[in-house]
């Protein structure tokens with residue numbers, strides 16, 4: 001175990017609309033990672049928030065007859081509420097319209113412009129811009145449909161021509177390639193790393209980083225009429241969140257460089273090309289790692305307002321509960337790949353793993369303890385081969401989960417825990433403690449102890465995934481709050497014999513969906 005602090009972030013979302021399940025998914029996965037690190041005993045700082053500037057916000061607000069500020073206020077509050085609703089353990093929630101962020105963005109700009117390298121210069125931008133992506137595209141990247149030019153993302157592009165500031169990105173090609181080379185874990189998953197390396201090898205053009213045709217943004221220091229290109233300010237949120245420009249602050253010294261930026265695959269270029277280049281230019285250490293997760297579809301289809309299949313994450317939690325929703329995404333979607341949501345899949349997954357597997361084992365063993373062992377953790381006798389085998393399997397599962405979580409393979413970690421729980425169920429069924437009640441009560445006590453201790457050990461890691469339910473289950477097992485770390489889960493036999501236990505109550509309800 002290491003006590004090295006751990007700084008993890010999500011992307012900050014555009015509050016041009018209410019949050020959807022893609023946003024919920026990113027929060028949930030990042031929260032599982034943050035909680036896991038805390039279980040490891042590390043001091044964690046977890047940042048999420050909203051990205052409120054840019055032309056997209058201006059246009060959406062205009063269409064709704066409100067100001068960009070009003071639009072941002074309304075929807076940012078929804079994102080904040082989403083984090084609470086999902087039981088996300090973020091330490092801070094940043095809004096890019098806050099004063100602290102204006103200061104940080106102007107400070108990084110000044111550093112990029114200053115001194116020896118002078119990476120910022122004035123020129124005229126002429127080219128294509130996609131408002132939906134808030135991104136510039138080369139002519140060669142575009143396709144045409146119904147007389148409209150489209151970006152590779154399918155979004156419409158417009159021709160823009162304006163005097164802007166540029167960032168000398170072209171000067172960073174070799175430095176970036178060196179960064180990827182010396183830090184093989186900088187970009188995950190691996191396929192994404194290869195894509196980015198070949199993109200950078202293909203050559204980098206200087207990047208237009210200010211706009212003059214609207215004013216909803218952070219003013220460029222000393223350049224009237226220019227606001228920063230939204231991505232310059234957006235990426236800077238990650239250092240604002242830990243106290244930049246005060247690089248001497250406790251928070252900054254402790255947590256920067258970030259250990260991990262969790263983002264979606266559509267914005268990987270911004271995070272693995274632009275962001276490290278900006279940081280290098282400003283003389284700030286580069287983040288350690290970027291993990292790009294996949295995209296969610298619904299019933300096999302892309303989410304879209306016109307298809308009417310956009311899922312409201314608040315409704316989902318209302319119907320199934322936060323832990324069921326969290327668990328589904330963490331177990332079902334292999335992290336880094338695309339995933340699909342459907343009510344049926346959620347129901348099957350949650351019933352199989354949480355209700356029938358973990359819930360059932362806990363309830364059956366705890367009920368027997370309640371009835372037959374005076375409602376106290378029983379005292380085990382000598383251990384049989386079967387007892388030792390299941391105990392060893394639990395140890396291996398926790399180690400496998402740890403290894404998976406070291407690389408953010410959340411689905412593998414949950415999978416390892418669930419597989420061990422199935423084995424524990426098989427062990428329990430094979431040992432038939434209910435039959436031992438009359439024939440060999442001492443052996444019954446041992447089987448119940450071994451089972452309850454396996455449940456304890458496998459429930460501790462579940463605190464990262466289904467925090468509220470796992471905590472309730474550990475309460476029922478009489479596990480004190482300070483004994484709920486991964487270190488505790490790795491050691492068998494810590495369940496204290498003689499501990500008085502409450503009357504067990506089912507923690508994981510089966511989802512019973514009537515035909516709709």
Ligand code: ME8
Nearest residue numbers: 011012013014022051234235263264265294295296
């Ligand atoms: O990109 N499935 O904001 P955003 C999974 N403001 N993830 C999805 C998704 C889906 N269907 N749709 C979006 C932005 N996401 C910028 C980020 S960071 C300095 C600035 C993910 O609201 C997306 O990939 O469009 C991104 O990581 C996050 O949700 C916010 O997306």
